[in-house]
Every structure is written in structure tokens, then in C-alpha cells.
Amino acid sequence: MAVLVTGGAGYIGSHTCIELLKAGEDIVVIDNFYNSKPKAIEMIKEITGRDFAFYENDCCDRQALDRIFSENFIEEVIHFAGYKAVGESCLNPLMYYNNNINATLALLDTMNKYGCRRFVFSSSATVYGIPKKVPVTEKMPLSSINPYGSTKLMIENMCRELYTSDDRWSIVLLRYFNPIGAHESGKIGEDPNGIPNNLMPLILRAATGKMATLTVFGNDYPTPDGTCIRDYIHVVDLALGHLAAINYARKNTGCPAFNLGTGKGYSVLDIINTFEKVNKVKVPYVIGARRPGDAAECYSNPTLAKKELGWKAERGLEQMCADSWNFIKNN
Numbered sequence: 001m002a003v004l005v006t007g008g009a010g011y012i013g014s015h016t017c018i019e020l021l022k023a024g025e026d027i028v029v030i031d032n033f034y035n036s037k038p039k040a041i042e043m044i045k046e047i048t049g050r051d052f053a054f055y056e057n058d059c060c061d062r063q064a065l066d067r068i069f070s071e072n073f074i075e076e077v078i079h080f081a082g083y084k085a086v087g088e089s090c091l092n093p094l095m096y097y098n099n100n101i102n103a104t105l106a107l108l109d110t111m112n113k114y115g116c117r118r119f120v121f122s123s124s125a126t127v128y129g130i131p132k133k134v135p136v137t138e139k140m141p142l143s144s145i146n147p148y149g150s151t152k153l154m155i156e157n158m159c160r161e162l163y164t165s166d167d168r169w170s171i172v173l174l175r176y177f178n179p180i181g182a183h184e185s186g187k188i189g190e191d192p193n194g195i196p197n198n199l200m201p202l203i204l205r206a207a208t209g210k211m212a213t214l215t216v217f218g219n220d221y222p223t224p225d226g227t228c229i230r231d232y233i234h235v236v237d238l239a240l241g242h243l244a245a246i247n248y249a250r251k252n253t254g255c256p257a258f259n260l261g262t263g264k265g266y267s268v269l270d271i272i273n274t275f276e277k278v279n280k281v282k283v284p285y286v287i288g289a290r291r292p293g294d295a296a297e298c299y300s301n302p303t304l305a306k307k308e309l310g311w312k313a314e315r316g317l318e319q320m321c322a323d324s325w326n327f328i329k330n331n
């Protein structure tokens with residue numbers, strides 16, 4: 001009996017594999033290394049001292065999925081594999097629809113065929129579009145403002161409709177806020193191929209001199225210091241949320257969605273200042289124009305996850321900044 005982790009070499013996937021293995025679960029991993037590296041798989045094994053089956057395949061590859069399900073007894077699937085860059089999705093929407101939707105369809109079809117009906121999906125706070133109110137609760141209206149967000153929303157809808165059609169399914173939709181930080185060992189962390197788009201990887205590039213300056217996207221928002229506010233969550237807390245979701249799916253059928261965030265909002269300048277203070281390093285930055293599509297504030301109300309999953313984020317911003325830096329220094 002094993003949990004299949006798609007995209008298990010990626011940033012959130014690799015941290016989740018570690019927590020699953022530490023909790024005594026058996027796992028099987030599929031990843032095509034599109035945005036990750038084989039080293040992550042080695043590191044998961046090194047950190048946990050455990051072995052597992054790994055398949056270097058694309059999740060759209062139905063033959064490969066068939067092989068995985070016939071060679072292993074998969075009871076649950078956690079689906080991380082997918083493209084995630086907002087800007088790229090606007091330039092090439094078909095690439096996003098093709099990959100994210102087809103991979104999920106292939107996976108759900110294969111699960112159905114093998115009678116495996118517990119599914120945890122990597123959704124995102126992006127499904128709230130530009131939230132009209134903060135903190136964001138799961139009941140707030142859903143919308144998408146870019147093709148990446150559309151794929152997340154379409155998959156959520158697909159899952160809800162699937163459960164409506166067959167109530168044997170246990171599906172948990174996890175809406176992530178902004179994951180940062182890294183494993184305390186410094187052996188795995190966010191290691192994207194190519195140029196990053198998210199704030200923390202860019203702070204790391206500016207702090208190490210790989211990039212001359214970070215551009216803060218706007219300081220004229222209606223927030224205390226004028227910069228945007230987000231709900232940054234330690235990736236290990238996020239990983240533990242998946243364990244809680246798997247345990248929930250073992251006991252409940254349905255298709256609920258849960259916010260995985262801390263419930264606290266920090267501005268871009270809060271992050272830069274905390275990073276500089278904790279790590280005693282300068283982050284050179286300039287104030288630039290707003291980035292189109294950015295909400296002034298987006299942070300979660302995480303109480304539903306606490307109530308239903310028994311999960312709560314424990315790690316604070318200082319630890320997130322220290323662990324992100326520790327990973328980069330070690331690599």
C-alpha cells in the first residue's frame with residue numbers, strides 16, 4: 001500500500017515526500033524533472049534513510065500511469081505535478097491547459113480504473129482571483145485571472161463534479177497561500193529550473209549577487225507600508241498539511257477545499273527586512289511599478305483546516321527566512 005506523489009521532486013512535493021516517509025507511509029513518486037532535479041530524489045532518500053519506487057515519467061503518459069498502478073498498490077494520490085508560472089501561462093495558455101488538465105484527467109481516469117479514489121490536489125489561493133475581502137475563507141467566490149489560475153479552477157470543478165457523480169471518491173482540494181522556506185537540513189529547498197518569478201527565490205538571487213537588485217512591485221498600495229501583503233507559509237508546514245489531508249481522506253468521502261496558510265499577512269518590505277535581520281545579509285532592492293494582476297492583500301483564514309484536518313501552521317517568518325537562506329548557502 002502506498003501513496004503516489006506526482007511531482008514529488010518539486011519544491012512542495014519533495015518536502016511532502018519527506019514528511020510522508022517520516023510518518024511511516026510508503027510512497028511511489030512520478031516526476032519528469034521539468035522543473036526539478038534528480039538530486040531532490042537522492043536527498044529525500046538521504047534525509048529519511050528510506051527507499052521508494054521512482055518513475056521518471058510525465059503524468060500525461062497514460063501507459064506509464066498504468067504501469068505504476070499495476071506494479072504498486074496505490075491507495076492515495078497527491079497530485080503536485082503541473083506548470084505554475086503565471087506569466088508563462090499568459091504567453092502560452094495552451095501549454096498550460098494541455099499539461100495541467102491532461103495530466104489530471106489521465107491520473108483520475110487511471111485511479112478510477114484501479115479503484116483508487118482518494119485524491120489530494122495542489123490547488124492555490126489563485127482560485128480566489130483578486131479577493132474582495134481579507135482574510136479569505138473557503139466560501140468566498142472563485143474566479144481566475146490568468147490561464148494558470150484557470151487550470152487550477154477547472155481541476156477543482158472537475159473534482160467536485162466527479163464526487164457528485166460518484167460519492168465513493170474522497171477528494172481534498174488544498175489551496176496554498178505563499179510557500180517559502182526549506183527543509184531544516186538545508187538539503188532540499190526551492191530550486192526552480194530557469195529564472196524564478198516568486199518573491200523568495202528572487203530575494204535569494206539578490207542576496208547572493210546573482211541578480212543586481214530585486215524590484216519591489218509597487219509601494220503605492222493601500223497597505224501600511226504601501227507594498228503588497230501575502231500569507232507566507234513555511235513549506236514544511238504546508239507539507240504536513242498534506243499528511244493531515246491524506247488522513248482526512250481515509251476517514252471521509254467528499255470534495256472539500258481547505259486554505260493552507262498561516263492567517264497572517266506580511267508585506268514585501270516585511271519579508272525583505274526580516275530576511276536581512278535574521279540572516280545578516282543585504283537584499284539590494286529598488287521600488288518599481290506595480291505588477292499587473294497583483295492584489296494589494298491576500299491572506300487566509302485557516303480555521304477550517306484547523307477544525308477539519310486538525311492542522312495548523314507552526315513555523316514563523318524568521319524561521320522561513322533563515323531556512324531559505326540556509327538552503328541556498330548549502331547549495
Ligand code: UD1
Nearest residue numbers: 086124126197198199202215216217228230268291293294
Ligand atoms: C503568485 C501567483 C499565484 C500563484 C503563486 C504561487 C501572480 C499574480 N500570482 O502569487 O497565482 O499561485 O505565485 O506560485 O503571479 N514581488 C515583488 N517583486 C518580485 C516578485 C514578487 O515585489 O520580483 C511581490 C509581488 O508583488 C507580491 C509578492 O511579492 O506582492 C509575492 O509575489 P509572488 O511570490 O509572485 O506570489 P503571488 O503573486 O502572491
